[in-house]
Amino acid sequence: MDARTRINAEYLMPTSSDASLASRNFHSRINCQDCAISELCLPVALLESEIEHLDSIIKRNRPLQKGEHLYRAGDGLQCVYAVRTGTLKTYTLNNEGTEQITGFYLPGEVVGLDGLHEHTHPSFAVALETTMICSIPFHQLEELAGIIPNLRMQLLKIMSREIQSDQELFQLTKKNAEERLAAFLVNLSTRYAKRGLSAQNFILPMSRGDIGNYLGLTIETVSRLFTRYQKADLIDTKGREIHLKDMKSLSQLAGTNCHSSV
Amino acid sequence: MDARTRINAEYLMPTSSDASLASRNFHSRINCQDCAISELCLPVALLESEIEHLDSIIKRNRPLQKGEHLYRAGDGLQCVYAVRTGTLKTYTLNNEGTEQITGFYLPGEVVGLDGLHEHTHPSFAVALETTMICSIPFHQLEELAGIIPNLRMQLLKIMSREIQSDQELFQLTKKNAEERLAAFLVNLSTRYAKRGLSAQNFILPMSRGDIGNYLGLTIETVSRLFTRYQKADLIDTKGREIHLKDMKSLSQLAGTNCHSSV
C-alpha cells in the first residue's frame, strides 16, 4: 500500500496520445526554480545549481483529488512531501477508530516529517481539495543534506519551525473555545498572508466538523462561535468563505504568545 | 531508588577552594563515551571515533539548581542542550504574563530544538531539581552533522521524534481531564522505563500545579483525579511519590493511539 504505487496505478493520462506525460514528472515544466512558493519551502537560501540538484530528486505525480490519501498510517516512509497547491489534512485514529486531525498543510509546507525516525508514517494524509504534491525521497534528501550545507540547515529549520508551531498548538489545551477558534483563524490568516494571499479574505478548505475535530470542540460549538463572532462584528462568513473584519480583536482573543515571532 | 537520590550519589558539590572546576568542563571525567544514557541521546549509532568527535564539542558546566534557568525566551540560541540528570521544564508566557508549560525533559532528551530557525529561544527552560546539562554548540553540531552521516541522521531522528510526540501531545485537546492525566502518567512511566528506571514507581519531579498547567487543567481537578484514581485502585500516591498499580487500565483510559509505536 505504498502511496506512490497507488498514485501511479490510479493515474489517468490527460491525453491518451501523450504518453510521455505519464513518466516521472506529471508536469515537466514544474520545477523548484520557477516555483512561486520556493521561498517557503526547501530551496530557501540555495544557489541556483543547488536548487537544480534538489529539483532533480523531486518527483511530481498527478494531483490528488479531494479525499485521496497521500499516505496512510503504517505505510513505510520513502518520501517527505511538500504541498505545491491545495490543502492536506493529517490525522490519526484513536482507540475507537475515530479520526483525530493533527494538522492542515498549505502550499510550501512539508508533511511526513513525523515518522522519519521509525521509517513509518504515524498518521494519515488526505487531500481536502485538488492538491499538487512534490515528493522528495527522504534518503536522497538526507544524502543531499550532507553535500549542501544550506539545504541541511534549511531542513533543520523546517523541522525546528514545525516543533515550535506544534508547541504553540499545544497551548490550545489552555484556552477556551472562543480563544481556540480565534487562534485558529488568526493562524490560518497569517499563513495565507505569507503565501501572498489575503489575510482578511479566504475560503476555509476544511469543514466545520474538521475545525472542531482539530480544535477539540464539537461541530455545534464551532458553529455557534462563528455566529457569535459574526454578531460581535469580528468576522463575516457565508459557508466556507470568511472575512476577518477585526483582526486586532481576533488576535487579542487568540492570546498570541508574547515571544511568538509568528 | 528515586531519580534524585541517584543524582546525589553521583554528584558532589564543588568546594569553594577548587576554582578550576568552574571552567569549561565541570566534571572532566564525564563524557559521551561513558554516559549511561547515550543510547537515548545524540551518540546513537555513532562509531567510537565519531562519539569522541561529538564529545569534544560538548560543554558541561556546573549543575543547575532547582529553579535556575538554562535559557530564557528571547535569548540568542548558541546551543542545544541534552539533559544528563535531573529534569527541566520549558514554558512560555501568555498575554497576561502567566506561565504556560510546554514540556518536561528527562535525561537523554534534547531541549532547545524549537527556535533553531530564528536563532532565538522561543521559550524558557528551568530546572525542576538539581539538573546536569550537556551544552552542544549548535553551529558546531550542524557542521559535524555534515561530516558524520550517522550524526546527521540521529539529529533528524531526534527532531522527528519531537514532532511526533508534540503531535501526540496535541491530541490531549480532544481528551477529557481523566484521560489527560492518565495519558500524562503513562507517558512519564514509559519514558522512565526507557531510562532503566521503574515504570511503576517513580517520583514526580513536578508539582500538581505544574501538571495542571501542562495539561490545561486546574490544580484542583488534578488533585481530585489523583484521589479518584486512588479510590479506583489505579494508582497509589503519597505526595509526589507515585505507584502505578494498574497500568493496563491507565493506558486504556489514556486512549493511546492505534499507530503509536511509543
Added chain:
DNA sequence: CGGAATCTTGATTAGGTTCAAGATGAGTGG
C-alpha cells in the same frame, strides 16, 4: 429536482472551573 451531507439553532445536562477553607509538608530559626 431530490437526497445526502453539512451547518445552524435550541434545550438540557455534565464535566471542570471558581471560590473558599482546611490539611499536610518542607524549610527555618530559636
Added chain:
DNA sequence: CCACTCATCTTGAACCTAATCAAGATTCCG
C-alpha cells in the same frame, strides 16, 4: 526538638462553559 511560616495539596459547594441530544435549515452534487 519544637514552633512557626509558607508553599503545596486536598476537599467541598456553587456556578458556568461546552457537550449532548434533537430538530430544522442550507448547501452540495449527481
